[in-house]
Amino acid sequence: MRTIRLALVAVGLCMAQGTPASAACVVLAGTADGFDKETAVSRAQLALDDYIKQYKAENHLSAVTVSAMRAEPQPYWRGRVSENMMYHPDIVTEKSYTVCWQGVISTYVCTSGAQVCW
Numbered sequence: 650m651r652t653i654r655l656a657l658v659a660v661g662l663c664m665a666q667g668t669p670a671s672a673a674c675v676v677l678a679g680t681a682d683g684f685d686k687e688t689a690v691s692r693a694q695l696a697l698d699d700y701i702k703q704y705k706a707e708n709h710l711s712a713v714t715v716s717a718m719r720a721e722p723q724p725y726w727r728g729r730v731s732e733n734m735m736y737h738p739d740i741v742t743e744k745s746y747t748v749c750w751q752g753v754i755s756t757y758v759c760t761s762g763a764q765v766c767w
Contacts, residue, residue, distance in 0.1 A: 673766065674765065676720060676762060676764050676765075677697065677700050677701055678720035678721075678760050679760070680722075680761075681758070681759060682754075682757060682758045683759075685756065685757065686736065686757050688757070689749060689756075689758060690749065693761040694745050694747065697745055697761040697762070701713070701765055713766060713767045715744045715763050715764070717744060717746040718762045718763055719739070719748065720760050720761070720763075721760070722748055722750055723760045724752075725752070725758065726752075730750045734751045735750045740759075746762050747762075
């Protein structure tokens with residue numbers, strides 16, 4: 650019985666050592682507009698990149714991993730964006746997930762989202 654208990658303790662220690670430390674993560678987003686989809690997407694992705702740089706500087710982070718994560722639309726002039734206002738398909742890259750919709754003033758408004766972990 651003692652041998653079984655020692656074996657279980659040894660297995661538990663091995664499993665604990667093999668578990669990586671859990672990373673802290675946040676979802677960040679950037680929103681921009683444009684009179685065509687390409688411009689709005691590009692500006693939203695740049696706004697997201699700028700926000701990630703700002704977040705890293707404010708939180709004294711040197712190395713982060715960035716992966717695409719859908720963020721909720723962040724409209725300028727509306728309280729919310731209904732499904733019938735959305736443009737499809739969404740644009741997904743390795744580092745951002747962009748959704749676009751019909752703007753009030755601009756033809757296109759887009760929000761790019763990413764998960765940032767350190």
